[in-house]
Amino acid sequence: MFKLIETILAGKIKTQPVNNMGEENFRGELVLQPQACEQCNKCVEVCPMGAITTENAENLPGIDYKRCLFCGMCVEICQKEALQHTRKDAAPLFSGDNLAELNVLINKRIGRSLAIRHLDAGSCNACDFEMGALSNPIYDLQHYGMSFVASPRHADLLMVTGVVTRNLEQALIMSYEAMQEPKLVMAVGACAISGGIFGENYATVGALEKVLPVDIALPGCPPRPAAMLLALAAAADIYAAKKK
Amino acid sequence: MMLKIKPNELLNSAEICAAKGQNALTAMFGADERELGAGYAIYILFTDLVSHDIKTIRVDFPADSELTYESLTPLYPAAAWYEREINDMFGLRPLGHPDLRTLVLHETFPWGYYPLRKDVDAKKQIRGQREYNMSTAQGNGVFEVAVGPIHAGIIEPGHFRFSQAGEDILQLDAKLFFTHRGIEKLVEGKSIDEALIIVERICGACTIANTLSYCQALEKLTEEKVPKYAWLLRMLLAEVERLYNHVGDTGNLCAGLGFAPIVSMGSALKEKIMHCNESLAGNRFLRGIIIPGGVRKAISPETLRELQVTLAEVEKGYENIVELLANHSDFLNRVHATGIVRKQTAVDLALVGVAARASGIDVDCRRDLPYGYYHTMNFDVPVEHSGDVYARLVIREREVTQSLKLLRQIINNLENSATQELSYENANYRTEEGSWGISESARGSNLHWLMLDKKQKIYRLFVRSASYPNWPALTMAVQGDIIPDFPLINKSFELCYACVDR
Numbered sequence: 001m002f003k004l005i006e007t008i009l010a011g012k013i014k015t016q017p018v019n020n021m022g023e024e025n026f027r028g029e030l031v032l033q034p035q036a037c038e039q040c041n042k043c044v045e046v047c048p049m050g051a052i053t054t055e056n057a058e059n060l061p062g063i064d065y066k067r068c069l070f071c072g073m074c075v076e077i078c079q080k081e082a083l084q085h086t087r088k089d090a091a092p093l094f095s096g097d098n099l100a101e102l103n104v105l106i107n108k109r110i111g112r113s114l115a116i117r118h119l120d121a122g123s124c125n126a127c128d129f130e131m132g133a134l135s136n137p138i139y140d141l142q143h144y145g146m147s148f149v150a151s152p153r154h155a156d157l158l159m160v161t162g163v164v165t166r167n168l169e170q171a172l173i174m175s176y177e178a179m180q181e182p183k184l185v186m187a188v189g190a191c192a193i194s195g196g197i198f199g200e201n202y203a204t205v206g207a208l209e210k211v212l213p214v215d216i217a218l219p220g221c222p223p224r225p226a227a228m229l230l231a232l233a234a235a236a237d238i239y240a241a242k243k244k
Numbered sequence: 245m246m247l248k249i250k251p252n253e254l255l256n257s258a259e260i261c262a263a264k265g266q267n268a269l270t271a272m273f274g275a276d277e278r279e280l281g282a283g284y285a286i287y288i289l290f291t292d293l294v295s296h297d298i299k300t301i302r303v304d305f306p307a308d309s310e311l312t313y314e315s316l317t318p319l320y321p322a323a324a325w326y327e328r329e330i331n332d333m334f335g336l337r338p339l340g341h342p343d344l345r346t347l348v349l350h351e352t353f354p355w356g357y358y359p360l361r362k363d364v365d366a367k368k369q370i371r372g373q374r375e376y377n378m379s380t381a382q383g384n385g386v387f388e389v390a391v392g393p394i395h396a397g398i399i400e401p402g403h404f405r406f407s408q409a410g411e412d413i414l415q416l417d418a419k420l421f422f423t424h425r426g427i428e429k430l431v432e433g434k435s436i437d438e439a440l441i442i443v444e445r446i447c448g449a450c451t452i453a454n455t456l457s458y459c460q461a462l463e464k465l466t467e468e469k470v471p472k473y474a475w476l477l478r479m480l481l482a483e484v485e486r487l488y489n490h491v492g493d494t495g496n497l498c499a500g501l502g503f504a505p506i507v508s509m510g511s512a513l514k515e516k517i518m519h520c521n522e523s524l525a526g527n528r529f530l531r532g533i534i535i536p537g538g539v540r541k542a543i544s545p546e547t548l549r550e551l552q553v554t555l556a557e558v559e560k561g562y563e564n565i566v567e568l569l570a571n572h573s574d575f576l577n578r579v580h581a582t583g584i585v586r587k588q589t590a591v592d593l594a595l596v597g598v599a600a601r602a603s604g605i606d607v608d609c610r611r612d613l614p615y616g617y618y619h620t621m622n623f624d625v626p627v628e629h630s631g632d633v634y635a636r637l638v639i640r641e642r643e644v645t646q647s648l649k650l651l652r653q654i655i656n657n658l659e660n661s662a663t664q665e666l667s668y669e670n671a672n673y674r675t676e677e678g679s680w681g682i683s684e685s686a687r688g689s690n691l692h693w694l695m696l697d698k699k700q701k702i703y704r705l706f707v708r709s710a711s712y713p714n715w716p717a718l719t720m721a722v723q724g725d726i727i728p729d730f731p732l733i734n735k736s737f738e739l740c741y742a743c744v745d746r
Contacts (some may be wrong), residue, residue, distance in 0.1 A: 125448040168401060
């Protein structure tokens with residue numbers, strides 16, 4: 001008993017500030033050096049998700065983060081090193097047109113709260129484990145005024161992981177309908193946002209937006225806990241604005 | 245070794261391959277080989293611990309035949325789920341199966357729809373109706389408690405139906421496969437590399453185990469050899485995966501009884517390893533590094549040093565947790581004699597991994613079906629006999645020690661490696677030949693079986709993760725315990741849903 005108390009006291013505060021830069025080799029957001037790009041299109045061909053396209057004004061590769069798995073194959077194949085991974089988490093994508101205001105709001109951290117309901121709609125459990133990590137002492141979700149709740153009836157935000165499977169479609173819809181207005185939906189990871197590697201097949205309905213209106217899309221495979229924290233901070237602000 | 249037989253020879257052949265119950269039924273699955281000039285097939289795999297090999301039975305069902313066979317389940321209870329799955333996916337019906345309810349396909353799929361048959365369109369959603377009745381106990385005063393598929397915490401989806409006599413659990417039925425994503429169908433016709441990206445995403449917590457089994461199954465189909473340096477890196481990643489799972493699961497087990505300080509300590513320690521994963525592979529779940537033939541990139545000496553520092557911290561922190569748990573009488577009172585799986589049950593269900601070793605079965609495929617360079621390493625396989633929550637905890641604790649010991653040997657080997665050869669180049673794989681690969685995940689043996697078509701594309705991939713044989717054991721373990729102990733018992737198994745559901 002005393003040993004336990006002693007250990008708790010000796011442990012001190014482990015919580016760290018939000019850090020959206022991964023470790024040395026982390027495959028985060030992609031950057032393009034336009035001068036170096038020879039427009040060979042190899043990155044477009046190698047991408048298993050079809051997330052890169054050069055069909056734009058400059059004919060330079062553009063990344064669709066709704067599909068990107070951050071697998072590193074495009075960077076590996078680029079002989080001119082024009083495409084590189086940064087260590088930075090990809091930013092959350094919002095539906096709606098008040099982006100500029102949101103960026104200001106994201107930086108404010110006081111005066112709001114968010115009750116979150118997790119829902120696995122058919123994930124591989126990686127996104128879910130990262131969501132679980134939010135409650136560990138390093139990220140300590142609750143000290144931002146946000147917490148996971150046990151029922152959709154208590155939730156402001158439905159945080160959905162995975163491609164929507166046919167076996168879970170009904171449970172997903174019922175959970176959403178059980179929530180009070182106003183309510184928000186976040187699609188977490190490539191599978192929930194775009195259907196990911198699974199897409200639509202005999203067993204899956206596909207992307208979350210086919211079933212529910214999605215307010216926030218958080219890229220990654222899976223997104224890191226720090227990226228989730230920033231997306232949640234933004235969600236809390238959107239929610240506060242919605243309540244007014 | 246492979247026996248090719250007719251359906252009516254199955255029981256006899258199984259008896260030979262099982263060697264009076266000595267050889268565990270490791271996997272059983274169907275295949276539609278009509279396009280290859282055969283019919284439908286059922287493959288049954290038994291692990292032979294004496295010859296360190298897997299014995300395979302292939303039962304041939306001509307396409308125009310009855311498509312039925314005598315169920316193995318009454319003699320080999322481990323076959324129960326496999327036979328249900330084959331019935332769902334191929335329509336090969338086991339006669340005399342005691343519980344032939346649907347397993348994988350839930351209510352929105354019509355009866356008579358068999359998605360893994362080759363003539364069924366992978367993309368098309370066929371909607372209809374079928375029943376899924378939960379199995380319950382009946383009697384005066386007996387009531388049911390329904391939980392899930394959406395749970396109160398951050399847990400994967402599954403529906404549990406308890407039949408209760410007061411607080412005592414009489415019976416538990418688990419409805420799984422909610423996250424069934426059609427993976428085995430989806431990879432068919434895909435290239436080896438396209439399928440790899442999907443295999444890496446069968447399950448987050450078993451990324452390395454799944455990838456390693458898949459790659460090994462392929463590598464058995466070529467004469468090319470995976471370089472030793474690449475194998476050492478693979479083993480390093482596999483042990484790191486075991487370590488972060490076991491450390492996290494030890495803490496999480498305590499969440500099953502509300503022992504918050506240890507939950508925090510465990511999750512903080514796990515987080516240290518997850519950071520290290522990012523440096524090792526560029527991804528916290530170690531994705532994007534193992535490829536057929538070897539590994540995609542080397543690991544720098546600096547990253548190895550960072551790993552060693554982390555390992556030292558984890559060892560110290562984990563020893564502290566083990567000591568705190570060992571001296572906490574309230575905790576011990578809850579975990580002792582709770583959720584018991586008897587040895588005979590474990591044998592009957594052909595359990596694997598932590599759950600098997602906690603019930604007195606001495607199995608570990610790193611030793612029994614050796615792969616890579618594990619045979620050159622020095623490590624022990626811990627075995628306990630009480631089969632309760634405590635035994636499964638102790639197995640994890642002792643395996644953490646063994647993984648740390650292995651990691652130090654592997655790092656030492658890597659540092660002294662003369663070459664840094666990453667993989668073989670452009671292998672040509674034998675086609676239309678079945679091949680299995682196995683690896684020991686944090687939860688037990690993980691088996692992949694695959695066959696390529698003439699164009700080197702995937703013709704059939706079967707995935708049997710460690711959680712698959714262990715799930716039915718959970719429903720046995722809770723019988724006679726009280727319902728508040730369910731979270732604790734559940735977390736002591738720590739089974740994946742995603743890699744069972746596929």
